[in-house]
Amino acid sequence: MMRRGLREVALLAVIAALPASVSAVVQLKWRPPAPLAEGEVSAATARLWGEKVLWVDARARAKWERKKIGGAVLLNAEEWDASVPRFLDEWDPEKAIVVYGDGAQDDAAAGVAHRLKEELKLDGVWVLQGGWDAWQQR
Amino acid sequence: MIEIPEPKVIEWPLRLALGGVFVYAGVMKALDAQQFAIDIQHYELTPWTVSIVAAVYLPWLEIIAGVALLVRRFFVGAIALIGLMAAVFLVAIGSAWWRGLDITCGCFGREENRTNFGQHIALNLAMLVAAGVLFWLEWRARSDSPPPPHSQ
Numbered sequence: 001m002m003r004r005g006l007r008e009v010a011l012l013a014v015i016a017a018l019p020a021s022v023s024a025v026v027q028l029k030w031r032p033p034a035p036l037a038e039g040e041v042s043a044a045t046a047r048l049w050g051e052k053v054l055w056v057d058a059r060a061r062a063k064w065e066r067k068k069i070g071g072a073v074l075l076n077a078e079e080w081d082a083s084v085p086r087f088l089d090e091w092d093p094e095k096a097i098v099v100y101g102d103g104a105q106d107d108a109a110a111g112v113a114h115r116l117k118e119e120l121k122l123d124g125v126w127v128l129q130g131g132w133d134a135w136q137q138r
Numbered sequence: 139m140i141e142i143p144e145p146k147v148i149e150w151p152l153r154l155a156l157g158g159v160f161v162y163a164g165v166m167k168a169l170d171a172q173q174f175a176i177d178i179q180h181y182e183l184t185p186w187t188v189s190i191v192a193a194v195y196l197p198w199l200e201i202i203a204g205v206a207l208l209v210r211r212f213f214v215g216a217i218a219l220i221g222l223m224a225a226v227f228l229v230a231i232g233s234a235w236w237r238g239l240d241i242t243c244g245c246f247g248r249e250e251n252r253t254n255f256g257q258h259i260a261l262n263l264a265m266l267v268a269a270g271v272l273f274w275l276e277w278r279a280r281s282d283s284p285p286p287p288h289s290q
Contacts, residue, residue: 001214001280008215012202020198027171028194062240067182103176133176137186 034104034129039113041126043134046098054090056099058112059132069100069135075112084120097125103133145275153207156268160204160220166247168197177244181234199223207272214276221269228262231255 036042046053055072057064064074073090075083091097097116101109109127116125128135167174175193178184184192200223206216227245234241235255243253 001277005214005218008212009218010215012206012212012215012219013199016195016199016202019201020195023168023171023198024194028190060240062238133179136179137175137190 036129037127039110039125039127040129041096041098042129043137046126046128049096049098052095054092054095054097056087056097056112056116058099058101058108059106063102063132069132072100075099075116076108077111077115080115088120091122095124097122098128099125100128100135101131103131104129106131145279149272149275152268152272153210156220156265156272157204157206157208157216159265160200160223161208163246164197164200164204166197167193167244168201170248171197173248174244177242180239180241180244181230182237182239183230183233196223214273217269217273217276221266221273224262224265224269228259228266231258231262235259 033042055069056075057068057072058076060076061074061079064072073083073087075087097113099109099113099116101107101112109131113125113127116122130137171190171193174197175186175190178189178192179186199219203216203219203223206212207220231243231245231253232255234243234253241253242249243258245253245258
């Protein structure tokens with residue numbers, strides 16, 4: 001029974017690979033990239049900017065402490081007043097500011113970017129398209 | 139004296155429930171593999187390449203194993219695969235809970251609410267037990283059946 005079971009497992013695994021291959025091509029290869037909203041920058045473009053970016057993490061503190069984009073400064077709505085001085089210490093007018101949140105469904109980054117522009121009167125503020133989720137996709 | 143019900147009385151609802159859950163979960167995930175890859179990535183257990191391969195392959199393995207269980211074809215293999223997948227899901231969800239991750243599990247496609255870890259662990263444990271019971275019933279049925287006649 002064991003040998004038969006293993007043979008069947010292998011067979012089912014191979015059968016599943018066929019529709020999975022088709023799905024991979026249809027869903028991943030042929031899917032056009034999502035258009036950028038106003039003020040957004042793609043992860044690919046932001047990577048090209050390299051050192052000329054000041055990353056701003058708009059997620060919750062626990063997530064920022066666990067994992068973040070290298071050198072990212074924490075600046076979220078919950079800790080805005082306490083975090084702004086730290087952000088201003090890091091701010092460099094020569095660098096673009098790219099704000100990121102959790103993912104595509106998260107509005108936190110757009111909110112922080114808006115406040116940076118409106119309250120601190122900063123230029124060159126961008127929102128990372130797809131947020132932290134998109135950054136990890138490489 | 140306690141009477142043990144006919145194996146079919148136990149097997150049929152278990153097959154229907156377990157196969158149905160796996161087919162449903164597989165279809166919901168297969169519809170948006172990109173989202174499922176992101177959900178897998180949230181567990182912080184795999185690099186992106188592995189997440190994307192798993193996101194494309196795993197839903198179809200769930201569907202095929204679920205259908206095989208429902209129609210009782212490649213039955214032992216289907217039980218083994220479903221038991222194995224339930225065990226893997228159990229470990230992944232348990233480890234996320236242990237590490238205090240604030241994630242959506244992605245078990246049934248895109249979810250808006252944060253995962254209720256206790257509920258998902260209970261569901262996966264139940265599926266693991268169900269797979270175990272189905273395996274035991276099949277093993278018992280095969281043990282009881284007479285051996286094939288030997289040719290002279």
